[in-house]
Amino acid sequence: MRVMITGGLGFIGSQMIRFLLDTISDIQIINVDALTYAGNLANLQDYEHDPRYRWVHAAIGDKAQIEPVMSEGAIDLIMNFAAESHVDRSIYSGAPFVATNVLGAEILVELARAYRVPRFLQVSTDEVYGSLGTEGLFSETSPLNPNSPYSASKAAADLLILAAFRTHGQDVVITRCSNNYGPYQFPEKLIPLFITNGLEGRSWPLYGDGQNVRDWLHVTDHVRALWEVAQHGKPGQVYNIGGHNEKSNREVAESLADILQLPYDVITPVPDRLGHDRRYAIDAQKITKELGWQSQTTWEQGLRETVQWYRDHESWWKAIKSGAYREYYEKQYGPSRKDSPEA
Ligand code: NAD
Ligand code: TYD
Numbered sequence: 001m002r003v004m005i006t007g008g009l010g011f012i013g014s015q016m017i018r019f020l021l022d023t024i025s026d027i028q029i030i031n032v033d034a035l036t037y038a039g040n041l042a043n044l045q046d047y048e049h050d051p052r053y054r055w056v057h058a059a060i061g062d063k064a065q066i067e068p069v070m071s072e073g074a075i076d077l078i079m080n081f082a083a084e085s086h087v088d089r090s091i092y093s094g095a096p097f098v099a100t101n102v103l104g105a106e107i108l109v110e111l112a113r114a115y116r117v118p119r120f121l122q123v124s125t126d127e128v129y130g131s132l133g134t135e136g137l138f139s140e141t142s143p144l145n146p147n148s149p150y151s152a153s154k155a156a157a158d159l160l161i162l163a164a165f166r167t168h169g170q171d172v173v174i175t176r177c178s179n180n181y182g183p184y185q186f187p188e189k190l191i192p193l194f195i196t197n198g199l200e201g202r203s204w205p206l207y208g209d210g211q212n213v214r215d216w217l218h219v220t221d222h223v224r225a226l227w228e229v230a231q232h233g234k235p236g237q238v239y240n241i242g243g244h245n246e247k248s249n250r251e252v253a254e255s256l257a258d259i260l261q262l263p264y265d266v267i268t269p270v271p272d273r274l275g276h277d278r279r280y281a282i283d284a285q286k287i288t289k290e291l292g293w294q295s296q297t298t299w300e301q302g303l304r305e306t307v308q309w310y311r312d313h314e315s316w317w318k319a320i321k322s323g324a325y326r327e328y329y330e331k332q333y334g335p336s337r338k339d340s341p342e343a
Helices: 011-023 041-047 063-071 087-092 095-114 149-168 190-199 219-232 249-260 285-291 299-312 314-322 324-333
Strands: 002-006 028-033 053-057 077-080 120-125 172-177 204-207 213-215 238-241 246-248 267-270
Touching (some): 002 011, 011 028, 011 041, 011 219, 028 063, 041 053, 063 095, 077 095, 077 219, 087 149, 095 120, 095 149, 120 219, 149 172, 172 219, 190 249, 190 314, 204 249, 219 238, 219 285, 246 249, 249 267, 249 299
Parallel strands (some): 002 028, 002 077, 028 053, 077 120, 120 172, 172 238, 204 267
Antiparallel strands (some): 213 246
């Protein structure tokens, strides 16, 4: 089986590749990644000499970069992880989010159709549903109501991909997962930022009143779910993925402080994020009933192991925080591949 994974040098995409190489012997993986600030070759260092794995330095929004990979030979499945993924960055500059998350996804799905790729899986997010009040859960039929340029761009991609199914009968599936945590997450996101700041003796900027709620899922549970959907999901369907694990940001911060044995005054309230979604919570009944998937990692165990991973991999995150890794890679590989607007 030949699988094209896009964004495989990022947090979740690299976990997907590790999972596939570790569990399936007869597999070929082509990792198409533009190596933006969030991509990191160190994430797959242990696999770079595996003959079943190859990284192609290309941007999904640039047809001229992607088409040669498609035309090399039969690809059985595309899993699109590539994205600009950080809400805070999108608030002040949405254009890169549209270039990759919308135009990139559309170019990819069109090429998948032209080259008769049997299945296209779009890795989307629960953020496309917008924000919940204190009650209720997002189901697959909840209206799309995104609030940030990031979530709006992911919602636009979902609509374009569903349009490919409705218009052309193209085999596509979409997953919408809640917030992930675990090893190799870029330290701009809440959990790795707080852990690494804690290990460096720095404070933890908690936005607003700290009562915003996220539904946390360990990244290994997410990639198992993605593989179930890739193999057994029904064409044209959306599958929500979540672990029934709602926590306020203050609860997350206090649990991390307990594990790291830090006083709670490390938590420093700062002004709120603009347009900050109040609560996300996922109804994951469909994937459980249809495909038998359930989360396996408990929050307590997952959080402890994640803290331990960051303790054990100081050189990984210190290089990112110091910017040294980007200088090194730009010397080796040149700057990030840019999506060309005329593509
Ligand atoms: P990430 O930011 O860690 O990684 C993104 C990867 O995509 C990087 O390796 C980057 O180099 C690559 N990339 C960016 N632009 C590209 C382009 N134009 N062409 C090719 N590669 C490009 O992101 P992540 O947290 O691993 O998220 C992966 C996917 O999962 C995203 O689509 C995101 O929307 C979705 N998702 C994330 C979460 C979460 O909690 N992190 C939850 C649900 C869904
Ligand atoms: P984040 O990890 O950016 O994920 P998302 O915005 O996609 O949910 O943020 C998770 C929650 O943590 C969100 O409610 C914003 C909050 N947050 C902080 O309070 N402080 C921070 O420094 C960051 C990065 C996030």
